[in-house]
Amino acid sequence: MAKLTVDEIQAVAKLARIQLQDNELASVSEEVSSILDFVMAINEVDTARVVPTSQVTGITNVWREDEVHKCKIAPKDLLSEAPDFQDGCIKVKKVL
Amino acid sequence: MANLNYLSITEAHQLLSTKQVSAKELTQFYIDKIRRLNPKLRAVLVVCEAQALEQAQQTDKKLANGLSIGMLEGIPYTAKDMFMTRGVQTTAGSKILENYTPPYSASVIQKLDTAGAIMIAKVNQDEFAHGGSTENSSYHATHNPWDLDRVPGGSSGGSAASVAADFGIFSLGTDTGGSIRQPASYCGVTGFKPTYGVVSRYGVVAMASSFDCVGPVARSAQDAQIVFEIIAGKDPRDSTTIELSTASQGLSRINAIFYDAEAAGRQVSSAVSELNSDIVSIKIGNDLTAFGSTELALAAYYVLVSSEISSNLERYDGVRYGSSAKDADDLIQTYFKTRGEFFGPEVKRRNIIGTYALSAGYYDAYYKKAMQARTIIKKSLDKIFEHNDIILTPTTLGGAFKLGSITDPVEMYQTDLLTVFANLAGIPAISIPFGIELSSGMPLGLQIMGKQGNDLQVLNVANYLQTITNWHTKVSELKL
Numbered sequence: 001m002a003k004l005t006v007d008e009i010q011a012v013a014k015l016a017r018i019q020l021q022d023n024e025l026a027s028v029s030e031e032v033s034s035i036l037d038f039v040m041a042i043n044e045v046d047t048a049r050v051v052p053t054s055q056v057t058g059i060t061n062v063w064r065e066d067e068v069h070k071c072k073i074a075p076k077d078l079l080s081e082a083p084d085f086q087d088g089c090i091k092v093k094k095v096l
Numbered sequence: 097m098a099n100l101n102y103l104s105i106t107e108a109h110q111l112l113s114t115k116q117v118s119a120k121e122l123t124q125f126y127i128d129k130i131r132r133l134n135p136k137l138r139a140v141l142v143v144c145e146a147q148a149l150e151q152a153q154q155t156d157k158k159l160a161n162g163l164s165i166g167m168l169e170g171i172p173y174t175a176k177d178m179f180m181t182r183g184v185q186t187t188a189g190s191k192i193l194e195n196y197t198p199p200y201s202a203s204v205i206q207k208l209d210t211a212g213a214i215m216i217a218k219v220n221q222d223e224f225a226h227g228g229s230t231e232n233s234s235y236h237a238t239h240n241p242w243d244l245d246r247v248p249g250g251s252s253g254g255s256a257a258s259v260a261a262d263f264g265i266f267s268l269g270t271d272t273g274g275s276i277r278q279p280a281s282y283c284g285v286t287g288f289k290p291t292y293g294v295v296s297r298y299g300v301v302a303m304a305s306s307f308d309c310v311g312p313v314a315r316s317a318q319d320a321q322i323v324f325e326i327i328a329g330k331d332p333r334d335s336t337t338i339e340l341s342t343a344s345q346g347l348s349r350i351n352a353i354f355y356d357a358e359a360a361g362r363q364v365s366s367a368v369s370e371l372n373s374d375i376v377s378i379k380i381g382n383d384l385t386a387f388g389s390t391e392l393a394l395a396a397y398y399v400l401v402s403s404e405i406s407s408n409l410e411r412y413d414g415v416r417y418g419s420s421a422k423d424a425d426d427l428i429q430t431y432f433k434t435r436g437e438f439f440g441p442e443v444k445r446r447n448i449i450g451t452y453a454l455s456a457g458y459y460d461a462y463y464k465k466a467m468q469a470r471t472i473i474k475k476s477l478d479k480i481f482e483h484n485d486i487i488l489t490p491t492t493l494g495g496a497f498k499l500g501s502i503t504d505p506v507e508m509y510q511t512d513l514l515t516v517f518a519n520l521a522g523i524p525a526i527s528i529p530f531g532i533e534l535s536s537g538m539p540l541g542l543q544i545m546g547k548q549g550n551d552l553q554v555l556n557v558a559n560y561l562q563t564i565t566n567w568h569t570k571v572s573e574l575k576l
Contacts, residue, residue, distance in 0.1 A: 009448065016406060016451040017413075017428075018444055019436030028441075031505055032448055038506045039449075039462070041395035042469050045388075052467030053474060054306060055336075056522030057293050057548060062335035077199040083420035092415055095427045 003033045100125050102262050102571055105171055105319045112159065112170045119155035119170035119214070123148050126172045126216050130263050139238045139248070139257040140217045141177055144184050148172065148216045155212055167322055169212030174264040176255050177218045178225060179205050180299035184215075188301040189223040189233040189251075192438035193418045202299025203334065204268060204310055204327045211326050216264055219254025224409070225275055225303045226442045227251050228511040229502065234440050237499055240283060242538055242572040246496040249279030249511075255313045256283035260572055266314040266323050270300060272307045273397055274491075274515025277527035280313055281491035281541025284529045286558070286568060287313045288320045290551050292522035293338045295324075296331035304404035305336075307397075307519045316568050317528060317558035324551070345553035347375050347560055352486035352544075355381045357493060357514055364490045364530055364542055371564065376557060378488065381480075388476040390513050392469055397516040398509060399453055399466035406450025409443070445505060474521045486557055487545040489514050491527040495538025514543060524551040526558045529567040539570070 004012075009029045013020050020028060075088070084091040098116045111117045127145055134140045155170035177187050180198040182205075187193045201209065208215070222232035230238045230253025238253045240246040241261040248257035252269030256279035259267050269276040271289035280287025288311045295310040302308060312323035328340040354368045365380070372378045384390055414420035414434030421433030439447070453462035480487055492511060502508050518525035523545055530542035542561070546554035562568050 004452075012448050012452045012455065013444075015455060016447045017410075017431040017435055018439065018447060019432040020444070021436070024441075024444075028445065028448065031445055032452075034504075034506055035398070035445065035449055035509075036452075038509070039395040039399050039466075041389070041391040042399060042462075042465050044392055045469055045472055047465055047468035047472070050468040050471050052464055053470040054467055056306065056470075056474070056520075057291070057336075057338060059293070059336060059338065064332065073199045081196065081199070081417035083414060083418075090415060093424055093427050093430050 004029055004036065097121065102315065103265060104315055105167065105265055105322050108171055108265055109167050112155070113165060115159060119152035119159070120149060122170060123152040123172050123214055123216060126264055130217060133261060134263070136244060137239050137241060137257060137261055138236050139219050139254045139261065139263060140174070141187065141220050141235060141254070142185055142218045144215055144217060147184070148214050151214045166211055168208065168326060170214060171266070172214045172216045172264050173208070174217045174219045174255065174258040174267040175205065175215055176221050176252050176267070176269050178221065178270050178301045179268060181205055181215065181218065184218060186218070186301070187235070188225070189221040189235065190438065190440065190443070191234040191419060192412050192434070196418050198299075200299060203296040203331050205299065207327050208268070217258070219258050219267065221254055222251035223440045223443050224301065224405070225251040225270055225272060226405070226446055228274070228278055228508050229497070230254060230279070231499065232440060232442045239499070240496050240538075241574060242284060243496070243574065245498055246538065247282065247499055249282035249496060251275040252287070252313065253279045256280050256285055256287065259283070259285045259313050259315060262571075266312055266319055269311060269313050270303070271309045271311055271519070272303045272401060273519050274512045276311050276313060277491050277515050277525060277541065277543060278511060280527045281539065282496035284539030284570060284572065285313055285315060286317055286320050286526065286528050287311065288317075288324060288526040288555065289518060289524065290324060290328065291524045291548050293336045294328050294340050294551060296329075296334040296337050298331055298333040302408040304401040305408060306404060307401060309519070317526065317555050317562055320526065321555045321559065324555070328551070340551060341549040342552065345550055345556060347556050349374070350376045350486055350553070350557055351379075351484045352376055352488055352557070353379045353381045353480065353484045354488040355384050355386065357384055357490055364540055367531055368488060368542065371561060375560060376486070384489070386476065386480055387517060388473050393473050393516055393520060394509060394513055396466040396469035396473065397512070397520060399462050400470065402446045402450035403453045403463050404450070406447045406454065409447055442505065470520050473517065477517060477521045477523070481547050485546065485550070485553065489543045491515065491541030491543040495533035495536045495540055518545050521548070523548050524554045526554055528558050528562060529570065530565075531567060
């Protein structure tokens with residue numbers, strides 16, 4: 001059984017940038033372990049020499065002319081959706 | 097005034113064109129009905145009364161000037177909260193987008209707008225479409241119009257419930273693993289998932305990009321087709337889109353094969369055999385093993401979907417839009433606290449599963465292996481399609497379950513068992529009402545799947561079956 005410990009869950013949550021509360025950790029660890037158990041069914045099949053499918057209709061690269069398209073959305077309307085902004089810029093908490 | 101309950105698109109169009117009802121009256125009729133009945137059903141998140149009535153007035157002006165109107169003009173509809181709607185809240189059922197009002201509309205919403213259809217409400221869904229019951233909405237659960245103690249299915253539960261309760265003539269939903277078809281089946285309505293890429297996803301909240309499809313929930317295959325033909329087609333703003341194939345897909349000697357599955361299947365099965373005709377010849381297949389293993393398909397699906405989810409949800413950072421944690425000291429804490437505070441439990445789980453599956457050392461064992469399994473599943477379907485035009489199955493293993501009765505995430509995933517195949521293979525599939533489950537009195541659905549690009553054939557077969565049966569005309573008798 002693919003049991004993930006609380007420490008391992010913490011490590012993955014850190015990669016996913018999600019803060020988990022202490023009271024969430026036990027249940028998340030249990031549920032995630034049971035889901036991983038369930039998806040182990042992918043090991044039922046032999047996939048040697050099987051080409052992976054990532055795009056199901058077979059489209060590969062889609063190109064267009066490298067030209068500027070007009071955008072109908074005003075920058076101030078986009079900016080006003082940001083939780084915090086000032087002088088035409090999005091404002092964030094200190095980085096360092 | 098004419099009876100306006102449970103109108104089809106063509107019936108409503110007829111009433112509008114002949115001025116038996118005005119677009120304003122029709123829109124007001126639906127809005128009043130939502131206001132009256134939604135407190136019990138809780139399918140709707142927000143009603144767009146002012147915009148809707150203004151749009152209706154435009155249709156009425158055209159009619160007053162003696163102009164003819166298009167088929168969808170003046171037709172009230174509801175949209176899942178996954179679609180960007182300019183000036184109207186778009187939450188995707190999540191607290192992380194609680195106060196988000198997009199400055200633009202999704203391509204499909206724009207197309208419906210241009211066609212004159214009137215969006216009257218945004219409807220409930222599982223958070224970010226993660227779920228099969230709409231209980232994962234961060235706002236509230238939605239009830240099934242056939243039995244208020246039961247779920248409407250999910251994740252497009254608000255769409256299916258709103259059509260079943262006649263809160264709109266059709267609804268727009270999204271389907272990543274069955275999210276249109278499963279709730280349509282549970283609510284006794286018709287739900288269509290097109291070929292991958294045939295309908296644009298520009299302006300649709302992304303769940304799992306190699307699976308997500310947009311499609312209609314409606315009262316019949318005919319209505320679904322009317323909406324589908326308006327929203328389909330290549331969109332320069334979504335590079336995965338392809339043109340809808342309009343090559344002849346008429347009804348001449350269609351070969352279909354039915355695969356049974358467990359209890360619900362048996363009931364659907366006997367009804368299916370009776371439909372065998374010269375137009376659609378139906379063989380009964382042995383069992384689902386022809387598809388390859390259902391466990392394999394579901395497992396591959398959840399590995400791939402969780403991985404793509406963890407990638408797509410990176411954008412919710414509490415910086416550019418949406419909710420943001422108030423008590424963060426620095427930028428990295430903004431990320432951690434925002435996502436910890438505003439994502440719900442299932443969204444966190446899938447994020448963590450996906451991040452794990454894509455992390456160094458596990459990629460080959462999970463993500464790559466699942467992509468290879470996807471190839472195997474697709475090939476086993478291709479093999480069935482070598483000798484058959486259409487594959488039929490029950491849409492789900494049974495009727496809608498009771499609210500709160502499934503708490504184990506893995507058990508909830510099983511409700512997608514028969515629908516994920518179409519998403520893994522990118523093929524079109526529709527669920528049509530097909531009987532009532534004896535034990536619960538709840539509707540059951542028949543799933544009709546076709547080859548990639550044969551969307552119109554799938555719709556034609558569904559429409560044909562709805563001309564020789566009348567399950568789609570049954571409505572909930574519940575007095576709300």
